[in-house]
Amino acid sequence: MSTESVFYGINALTNEKLEGEFINASKEQVDEAVKKAVLAFGNYRKKEKDSIANFLDQIAEEILNLGDSLLERCHLETALPLGRLQGERGRTMNQLKLFATVVREGSWVDARIDTAIPDRAPIPKSDIRHMLLPLGPVAIFGASNFPLAFSVAGGDTASALAAGCPVVFKGHPAHPGTSEMVANAIIVAAKKTGMPEGTFTLLHSNSNEVGEVLVKHPEIKAVGFTGSFRGGKALFNYANSRPEPIPVFAEMGSTNPVFILPRALKENWENIASGMAGSITLGVGQFCTSPGLSFIQKSDSIDAFYNKLSEGIRNTPSATMLTSNILKAFNNGVQNTLAIEHVEELASGLASESTNVAVPKVFKTTIENFIKNDSLSEENFGPSSVLVEATSKNEILEAARNLEGHLTATIHGTDQDFEDYKDLFDILELKVGRIVINGYPTGVEVCHSMVHGGPYPATTAPQSTSVGTNAIKRFVRPVCFQDYPDAFLPDALKADNKLNIWRLVNGNLEK
Known part of the structure; x- marks a missing residue:
């Protein structure tokens, strides 16, 4: 891996080089990006839900602020019609805003509270509380066929950021110029909303080496991927060969019978x-x-x-x-x-x-x-x-x-x-x-109930979805707090429920 390894965007219609040089990330640059994400995680995961929601909304606004130049560059790199790309930009923005509403409402953390029964016989019952917490820095890989909606600010990135996880994104080499523009929009949004440096980083590469190094980095805690079976299975194998295996949420295609x-x-x-x-x-x-x-x-x-x-x-x-x-x-x-x-x-x-x-x-x-x-x-x-x-x-x-x-x-x-x-x-x-x-499988609605996943080999994680608001749950894990002082509990589990979220309290769903 060399920082001197340069590649270019290619005009999909003419096969000619496009303006702009892109440099393959070095192993050192991958390590630097992940370390920044680790530092950011300590701050970012503690952000109030409204702050993260505002960040997601701001990303959508900054993408819109890129104007037609984004669509024009994307058209050159992919040959996708401008009308299709305009719709895909709208979808990208809408799913960011959808995750913002989920985060702002807050009940997705699945707060569960079983209060103590100190005089229960023969054994007293402890106070036990549960919620979902973010995993840590996540590696996301861009897809070739959706250069906006499944790429830099696509559903994987949106759901990981919504969960409280910093993202290190490996851009797809088929549309590096598009990726760079959207990544800059995310960085601008992060600065405007006070997110820590390292919350999002884009890495360029036109080889498989950067992806392998990224997935094998010990501080990466999960992987999101959309692409071929060969690519997804390779990342899955890398993740499971680590001393600490990590989950890979790879959507690897389908013939959709x-x-x-x-x-x-x-x-x-x-x-x-x-x-x-x-x-x-x-x-x-x-x-x-x-x-x-x-x-x-x-x-x-x-x-x-x-x-x-x-x-x-x-x-x-x-x-x-x-x-x-x-x-x-x-x-x-x-x-x-x-x-x-x-x-x-x-x-x-x-x-x-x-x-x-x-x-x-x-x-x-x-x-x-x-x-x-x-x-x-x-x-x-x-x-x-x-x-x-x-x-x-x-x-x-x-x-x-x-x-x-x-x-x-x-x-x-x-x-x-x-x-x-x-x-x-x-x-x-x-x-x-x-x-x-009595319909056709093409067209995936972005909504709360959508499932875009399936049993292997369609995906490596059949219990998950990469589209819809349940995608957020790929990048979290349940944590239980037993007999905690109320002052030290996360806000979602405190007695006063100041977040005003739905919680399962002694088996009853209530606010």
């Missing part, structure tokens, strides 16, 4: 096919919730469905992907799928001679062939999907039972379908983090 049940196919094949084509190709398929796998039971309507879906794919232009490496991986995945025996290319999108463009593809195969070829169930990040034909209800259910963990599963069905296939619901509850009915 879709089940199209017989009556729904018969009655609504046209709308389902149109919606599927749009979901497969949305954002050039560069969403972790894109539907990469579908199971369809053969019926009289299946050919009409295929024709409509194919029409939608054939009319979809090829489009620029985020990076040339992502495009290369996608094209390799397409060729590998085509090389499998008994896999048919159902439709292909409009070709283009432009740089870094992906051509949408849809394939179909039989359930027997799907079972024989594990690679058909693997994610190919981009605008492609595999349709699997089944001949019976039992084959559909068996396919569901054999699924690995995914972020989402979708069921298209009528009321009668749901009754006939009710076992499918029970199966999928054990396989995914979110079940979608």
